[in-house]
Amino acid sequence: MFKMRMITTVFALIPAIASAYEAKPTIVVGDIGLHCPYEVLASEPAPDTEIGAIDVIAGDPTVVSTTTTVPAIQHLGFGFQARLADGIKLPGAEIVVRHPPMGTDGVTEQRWTPSLSDQDFSLGMYRFDMPYEVLIGEWSFAIEQAGQTHFSVTFDVVPAPVGMSIESLCSGDMLLS
Numbered sequence: 001m002f003k004m005r006m007i008t009t010v011f012a013l014i015p016a017i018a019s020a021y022e023a024k025p026t027i028v029v030g031d032i033g034l035h036c037p038y039e040v041l042a043s044e045p046a047p048d049t050e051i052g053a054i055d056v057i058a059g060d061p062t063v064v065s066t067t068t069t070v071p072a073i074q075h076l077g078f079g080f081q082a083r084l085a086d087g088i089k090l091p092g093a094e095i096v097v098r099h100p101p102m103g104t105d106g107v108t109e110q111r112w113t114p115s116l117s118d119q120d121f122s123l124g125m126y127r128f129d130m131p132y133e134v135l136i137g138e139w140s141f142a143i144e145q146a147g148q149t150h151f152s153v154t155f156d157v158v159p160a161p162v163g164m165s166i167e168s169l170c171s172g173d174m175l176l177s
Contacts, residue, residue, distance in 0.1 A: 028084070030121045031066065031081045032081075033065050034077065035079065036062075044056060050133075071158060073166050074128050077128075078126060081122065092145055095114050137157060140152060
């Protein structure tokens with residue numbers, strides 16, 4: 001199962017995803033981009049997140065657009081898939097999301113402990129569930145452990161193009177490159 005209440009959006013006119021992230025040899029990077037809503041199976045405690053929990057989602061995550069440009073649309077998710085390189089262990093590793101100030105407390109960083117292994121990809125994602133979460137600006141994801149960054153990717157959340165909605169994006173009516 002892939003975890004992450006943290007889901008967001010990424011639509012792109014930027015084909016250079018490879019230059020948008022950095023990874024040490026400890027991490028194997030999968031898809032990076034936008035995600036449509038998933039069925040939520042349960043929530044798990046994540047005290048260092050704005051709402052204190054992350055979602056456990058159903059099924060395998062699928063990127064609908066490979067990009068690091070995210071249209072600011074409620075319910076859209078964005079993020080990355082990654083696994084540990086063969087034989088690597090990173091005890092205590094966390095996914096860290098940094099973003100513009102959010103909520104009444106002005107939260108700018110959220111973190112949680114993922115289930116990382118060298119066998120299966122994990123999903124690090126942020127989903128704009130609430131209107132106050134839809135924040136224009138730079139968002140970054142990282143996998144950090146013991147003061148070291150093993151992976152990082154930066155997304156640019158921008159105003160959605162006129163006529164773009166979660167329905168048009170996820171139905172395929174408005175395909176992104």
